[in-house]
Amino acid sequence: GQQLNQSPQSMFIQEGEDVSMNCTSSSIFNTWLWYKQDPGEGPVLLIALYKAGELTSNGRLTAQFGITRKDSFLNISASIPSDVGIYFCAGRNTGNQFYFGTGTSLTVIP
Amino acid sequence: EAGVTQFPSHSVIEKGQTVTLRCDPISGHDNLYWYRRVMGKEIKFLLHFVKESKQDESGMPNNRFLAERTGGTYSTLKVQPAELEDSGVYFCASSQTGSRSSYNEQFFGPGTRLTVL
Numbered sequence: 001g002q003q004l005n006q007s008p009q010s011m012f013i014q015e016g017e018d019v020s021m022n023c024t025s026s027s028i029f030n031t032w033l034w035y036k037q038d039p040g041e042g043p044v045l046l047i048a049l050y051k052a053g054e055l056t057s058n059g060r061l062t063a064q065f066g067i068t069r070k071d072s073f074l075n076i077s078a079s080i081p082s083d084v085g086i087y088f089c090a091g092r093n094t095g096n097q098f099y100f101g102t103g104t105s106l107t108v109i110p
Numbered sequence: 111e112a113g114v115t116q117f118p119s120h121s122v123i124e125k126g127q128t129v130t131l132r133c134d135p136i137s138g139h140d141n142l143y144w145y146r147r148v149m150g151k152e153i154k155f156l157l158h159f160v161k162e163s164k165q166d167e168s169g170m171p172n173n174r175f176l177a178e179r180t181g182g183t184y185s186t187l188k189v190q191p192a193e194l195e196d197s198g199v200y201f202c203a204s205s206q207t208g209s210r211s212s213y214n215e216q217f218f219g220p221g222t223r224l225t226v227l
Contacts, residue, residue: 004152031214042114042201042218043153048211088153092214097166098143100153 006089006101013079014109021087021104022073029091029099032065032072037086037103046087047074079108112136114219116202122225128190131222135184135204141165142185143205143216144177148198156200159185160207171196192226199223 006023013019023032031050035043047058049065049072056063062075072091076083089101115134123129135142144156156175157167161182170177174193179185189196203216 006152033214035218040220042203042220044218045215048214050210090153097168098155098216100145100155102150102152 004089004091004099004101006104008104009102010105010107012107012109015079015081017079019076019079019083019106020073021089022071023089023091023101024071025091025099026070027093028069029093030069031092032063033090033092033098034061034063034072034074035088035090035100037088039085043088076106079106081108081110084108114202114204114217116200116219116222118222119220120223120225122227123192124227125194126191128188129192129224131187131189131200131202131224133185133187133202133219135202136217138206139204139217140182140207141205141213141216142179143203144185144187145201145203146198147201147221153201156187189224192224194226197224197226 004023004025033048034046037043047056047063052069053067054065060077086103086105088103092098117132121129140161142159145153147153155169158165159179162179176188199221201218201221203218205216
């Protein structure tokens with residue numbers, strides 16, 4: 001099946017710093033999604049992207065759907081302690097199947 | 111509105127035993143998904159129900175796994191007999207049909223952590 005390569009695997013940053021993470025795939029997707037998982041809970045959708053080149057923001061979060069449709073990135077600006085968690089990218093292919101990345105574990109040091 | 115609920119939250123069983131996981135989706139959500147995450151790896155798709163029908167079960171590992179969604183409401187995932195490699199966190203998610211955004215917005219439950227010894 002399709003695989004998503006998500007990087008970095010983990011990040012340790014100071015509060016106030018910006019964060020960037022990305023996902024790449026060997027196959028194209030019609031939709032890119034970014035989720036955040038807090039400890040003990042399920043992933044929650046942050047941003048959905050539907051069109052190649054699309055750039056979407058949600059507060060301090062910005063994500064882009066790559067032009068090739070094979071990649072996406074998520075940026076978090078001015079990180080705060082509550083940004084801690086695991087971030088997952090996900091893609092939906094032409095067969096309406098969803099694939100998730102391996103996650104990026106974010107730690108914010110106050 | 112209640113979210114997606116899963117039961118149990120944790121399960122520890124021995125190899126060869128049977129375990130049944132339950133998922134209650136958000137009321138009115140026709141789409142129900144099961145996923146599994148092994149520690150450090152990706153969240154892997156297992157199967158997708160639309161109402162009571164299996165739309166896609168291509169991610170089910172083998173015939174030791176059986177998923178049902180009788181009546182199109184809650185769903186169960188049974189593992190019988192369990193093997194060591196079945197350990198992981200099993201997530202259930204649901205979404206509405208209709209618009210593109212509602213289809214893509216999957217609401218996840220908190221997961222069931224399964225440990226097979």
